[in-house]
Amino acid sequence: MTEKALQQLKTAEIEKISHLDYFNIGITVDCVILGYDEKELKVLLIKSDMQEFSGLYSLLGDFIKPDEDLETASYRILKERTGLDDVYLEQVHTFGGLKRHPSGRVITIAYYSLIDIRNHKLQLSHNELHWHPVTEIKKLAFDHRLILDTCLGRLREQVMEHPVIFNLLPEKFSLRELQELYEAILGVELDRRNFRKKISIKDWLVDIDEMENNVPHRPGRLYTLKKQYKIKGSGTKALALH
Amino acid sequence: MTEKALQQLKTAEIEKISHLDYFNIGITVDCVILGYDEKELKVLLIKSDMQEFSGLYSLLGDFIKPDEDLETASYRILKERTGLDDVYLEQVHTFGGLKRHPSGRVITIAYYSLIDIRNHKLQLSHNELHWHPVTEIKKLAFDHRLILDTCLGRLREQVMEHPVIFNLLPEKFSLRELQELYEAILGVELDRRNFRKKISIKDWLVDIDEMENNVPHRPGRLYTLKKQYKIKGSGTKALALH
DNA sequence: TCAAAAGTGTTGACTTTACACCCATGA
DNA sequence: TCATGGGTGTAAAGTCAACACTTTTGA
Numbered sequence: 001m002t003e004k005a006l007q008q009l010k011t012a013e014i015e016k017i018s019h020l021d022y023f024n025i026g027i028t029v030d031c032v033i034l035g036y037d038e039k040e041l042k043v044l045l046i047k048s049d050m051q052e053f054s055g056l057y058s059l060l061g062d063f064i065k066p067d068e069d070l071e072t073a074s075y076r077i078l079k080e081r082t083g084l085d086d087v088y089l090e091q092v093h094t095f096g097g098l099k100r101h102p103s104g105r106v107i108t109i110a111y112y113s114l115i116d117i118r119n120h121k122l123q124l125s126h127n128e129l130h131w132h133p134v135t136e137i138k139k140l141a142f143d144h145r146l147i148l149d150t151c152l153g154r155l156r157e158q159v160m161e162h163p164v165i166f167n168l169l170p171e172k173f174s175l176r177e178l179q180e181l182y183e184a185i186l187g188v189e190l191d192r193r194n195f196r197k198k199i200s201i202k203d204w205l206v207d208i209d210e211m212e213n214n215v216p217h218r219p220g221r222l223y224t225l226k227k228q229y230k231i232k233g234s235g236t237k238a239l240a241l242h
Numbered sequence: 243m244t245e246k247a248l249q250q251l252k253t254a255e256i257e258k259i260s261h262l263d264y265f266n267i268g269i270t271v272d273c274v275i276l277g278y279d280e281k282e283l284k285v286l287l288i289k290s291d292m293q294e295f296s297g298l299y300s301l302l303g304d305f306i307k308p309d310e311d312l313e314t315a316s317y318r319i320l321k322e323r324t325g326l327d328d329v330y331l332e333q334v335h336t337f338g339g340l341k342r343h344p345s346g347r348v349i350t351i352a353y354y355s356l357i358d359i360r361n362h363k364l365q366l367s368h369n370e371l372h373w374h375p376v377t378e379i380k381k382l383a384f385d386h387r388l389i390l391d392t393c394l395g396r397l398r399e400q401v402m403e404h405p406v407i408f409n410l411l412p413e414k415f416s417l418r419e420l421q422e423l424y425e426a427i428l429g430v431e432l433d434r435r436n437f438r439k440k441i442s443i444k445d446w447l448v449d450i451d452e453m454e455n456n457v458p459h460r461p462g463r464l465y466t467l468k469k470q471y472k473i474k475g476s477g478t479k480a481l482a483l484h
Numbered sequence: 485t486c487a488a489a490a491g492t493g494t495t496g497a498c499t500t501t502a503c504a505c506c507c508a509t510g511a
Numbered sequence: 512t513c514a515t516g517g518g519t520g521t522a523a524a525g526t527c528a529a530c531a532c533t534t535t536t537g538a
Contacts (some may be wrong), residue, residue: 024308025269027349066266066347070338094336094351096312105308107269109336176516193519194501201499217515218508418489435492436528459488460535 026106029073030061030144032092032151033082035117035131036168041184042117042131043148044081045140052102053141057132059148061108074111081129088114088167088231092154093147100143112151114167159185163204166225174212174220175199204229268348271315272303272386274334274393275324277359277373278410283426284359284373285390286323287382294344295383299374301390303350316353323371330356330409330473334396335389342385354393356409394427401427405446408467416454416462417441446471 033044045057060081064073071089079085089111096107117131134152139145158164165181166173179195199205205223212219275286287299302323306315313331321327331353338349359373376394381387400406407423408415421437441447447465454461 025306027267027269064267064338064349067340069340070336070349091335093333094312096306096351098309098311107306107312109338174517191502192517193503196518198500215516216510218510218517220517416490433529434490435530438491440527457489458537460490460537462490 024105026101026104027064028061028106028108029064029070029077030059030108030110030147031074031077031089032059032110032112032148033078034112034114034134034151034155034168036181036184037117037131039180039184040133040135041168041181043134043137044129045132045137046130047128048141050102050141056139056141057130057137057144058141059144060129064109070109074113078113078115082115082120084115084120088164090154090158090164092151095143095147097143108147110147110151112155114164116168116170119170156186163202163225163229166204166229172208172210172222172224174222176220178223266347268343268346269306270303270348270350271306271312271319272301272350272352272389273316273319273331274301274352274354274390275320276354276356276376276393276397276410278423278426279359279373281422281426282375282377283410283423285376285379286371287374287379288372289370290383292344292383298381298383299372299379299386300383301386302371306351312351316355320355320357324357324362326357326362330406332396332400332406334393337385337389339385350389352389352393354397356406358410358412361412398428405444405467405471408446408471414450414452414464414466416464418462420465 035042035044044060046060048054048056048058060077062073062077062080064070068076070091074089075085075087078087078089090113092110092112094107094109098105100106100108134148137145137148140148155164159182165178165185168181169177175196178199179190179192182195183190204226206226208222208224210222212222277284277286286302288302290296290298290300302319304315304319304322306312310318312333316331317327317329320329320331332355334352334354336349336351340347342348342350376390379387379390382390397406401424407420407427410423411419417438420441421432421434424437425432446468448468450464450466452464454464
């Protein structure tokens with residue numbers, strides 16, 4: 001970007017500041033990658049490799065490349081770390097505090113993504129990635145605890161209005177699984193009969209006329225999300241669908 | 243930021259990319275400054291000074307300085323342009339498309355802010371700032387139309403749950419003014435009796451035992467927002483209050 | 485005395501909550 | 512035959528939407 005171009009960028013008369021002043025800021029994307037397993041909501045974390053945070057975990061993030069937009073960067077991180085490329089992603093908030101990164105000024109754009117852990121067992125052993133139950137997380141590196149909490153808050157806001165959490169479940173699931181997932185996310189117990197009524201009113205599911213098996217009790221019916229709601233990728237589209 | 247520091251920044255093993263590749267990206271804050279006057283929601287715009295967008299208006303924005311965080315930058319823009327420093331501000335979304343700025347790669351963090359136009363008549367004549375009714379806006383420079391629509395969408399989501407729109411009104415206001423403001427933001431007509439019931443349930447207002455004057459009809463009672471909700475500044479705090 | 489808006493309640497429709505019993509299956 | 516969860520309905524409480532008349536003021 002030339003000095004002249006920089007000038008043009010300004011949409012108003014402001015005092016001039018040198019090129020360097022403006023651009024000596026790092027921009028990253030951090031992904032809160034959420035999965036659901038063993039009746040718990042889990043987040044994918046990596047052991048921090050910074051001395052300041054030794055022993056702590058951090059979210060998965062990376063610098064944005066000059067030729068990729070924000071969504072592309074988040075997808076790349078997900079693809080590199082999980083091997084998945086058809087995930088649900090939603091931008092949540094941008095964090096830009098001066099002291100958030102010990103090595104310098106870094107602004108990060110936070111996304112959360114929802115993936116089906118069980119159908120995509122990752123090869124986690126060869127690196128430092130681990131799934132952590134969100135309820136057990138205390139301190140994280142950087143301001144990642146704040147980022148995590150912000151994303152979980154957003155997820156809770158979305159969950160009853162929009163069919164997003166199906167991205168955490170296998171293609172076919174029982175109503176009990178679905179209810180347990182809601183309970184894990186919202187942190188409350190739900191009444192089974194009322195829950196089923198509420199879900200059936202939303203008209204999100206198709207009864208595929210199959211039954212659970214390998215359960216040590218009466219098998220439940222299996223359902224799948226209606227095709228029209230199966231929107232992977234940026235959540236803005238999902239929102240538009242209502 | 244040194245090359246060494248840059249290395250440290252990486253929270254995972256990724257291929258190395260030069261300093262320049264990472265940092266040749268501009269970061270701005272764009273403010274959707276909203277006001278309410280003549281029963282219309284209005285947004286403060288400036289005539290674009292870029293040839294590509296000649297004749298079009300754009301939002302108010304500026305580059306972030308290396309030593310200011312995101313909120314500080316938005317406040318600075320507001321202060322510079324409106325003279326106000328006790329405004330409501332909320333971060334909405336970050337836009338980072340590759341082609342969104344004709345002069346190069348610019349990522350922008352969008353905020354909306356709500357101000358009381360009538361009590362703070364700005365000196366708008368000496369520059370190119372103008373208030374535009376949001377319903378009359380068609381094309382804007384850059385992707386600013388998208389940014390505006392995104393912010394208005396967020397405002398509509400917030401408006402019934404959180405006491406934010408009082409920032410658009412004078413200290414004292416009548417229930418009719420408040421209702422008209424809701425109608426302008428939501429784009430619907432509301433039933434007066436139901437509206438008053440709904441508002442009184444929320445318990446946001448204090449009846450200050452004063453009356454309108456200079457109205458050509460029976461004066462209405464004046465109310466003011468309860469002190470505990472008068473939160474200027476970042477909306478995250480307002481949200482926490484429920 | 486007119487025009488304009490203030491102020492105020494009720495009914496019916498709908499939604500939400502609380503709650504309990506019998507059934508199907510695997511161990 | 513037992514343990515586990517599957518599957519289902521109803522009544523009471525609360526919320527939401529529709530709707531009209533009298534009052535107060537200024538012009």
